[in-house]
Amino acid sequence: MNTTPNSQPTAAQSPTQSPAQTPAQTPAQSPALSRVKRLLTVIGAAVAALAVWALAVPVAGTDLSARMGAGPQPIGPALVALASLAAGLAGWALLAVLERFTAKARRIWTITALAVLALSLTGPLGSATGTAATLVLLLMHLVVGAVVVLGLTRR
Numbered sequence: 001m002n003t004t005p006n007s008q009p010t011a012a013q014s015p016t017q018s019p020a021q022t023p024a025q026t027p028a029q030s031p032a033l034s035r036v037k038r039l040l041t042v043i044g045a046a047v048a049a050l051a052v053w054a055l056a057v058p059v060a061g062t063d064l065s066a067r068m069g070a071g072p073q074p075i076g077p078a079l080v081a082l083a084s085l086a087a088g089l090a091g092w093a094l095l096a097v098l099e100r101f102t103a104k105a106r107r108i109w110t111i112t113a114l115a116v117l118a119l120s121l122t123g124p125l126g127s128a129t130g131t132a133a134t135l136v137l138l139l140m141h142l143v144v145g146a147v148v149v150l151g152l153t154r155r
Contacts, residue, residue: 041151042088
C-alpha cells in the first residue's frame with residue numbers, strides 16, 4: 001500500500017490521498033470516533049426523553065404515572081433518564097456484539113431494535129394510569145427508539 005516517492009498510488013489509495021492515509025485509516029472510521037458518536041446517541045436519546053417529560057409534566061401538567069406493583073407510581077425525570085440510558089446502552093451492546101460476528105450486523109440489529117421498540121409500546125398501553133399518561137409514555141418510547149435506531153445505525 002505504501003508508495004515510493006516516484007511511484008503511482010496503489011489501487012487502495014485515491015490520487016489525493018497521501019501514502020500514510022488509506023481508507024481504513026480515515027478519521028471517520030476510527031473506532032474511537034465511532035464510540036464517541038454512539039455514546040452521544042445514547043445520551044441524546046435520554047435528553048430527548050427528558051425533553052418530552054419536561055414538556056408533558058411541568059409545562060403541560062400531565063400526571064405521569066404507571067401501575068407498578070401495589071399501585072400507581074409517579075414517573076419522574078430520574079426514571080426517564082435511567083430507562084432511556086439503559087435502552088440505549090443495551091442497543092449499543094447488541095450492535096457491538098453483532099458487528100464482531102456477522103457482516104450484516106446493522107441490518108440484523110435494525111430489525112431487532114424495531115421489533116423491541118414495537119414490543120416496548122405494550123408497556124404504556126397496559127400500565128399507564130390515564131390517556132394523557134399513555135400518550136406521553138408512548139411518545140417517549142418512540143422518541144428514544146427513533147434516536148437510538150437512527151443514531152446507532154449511522155456510519
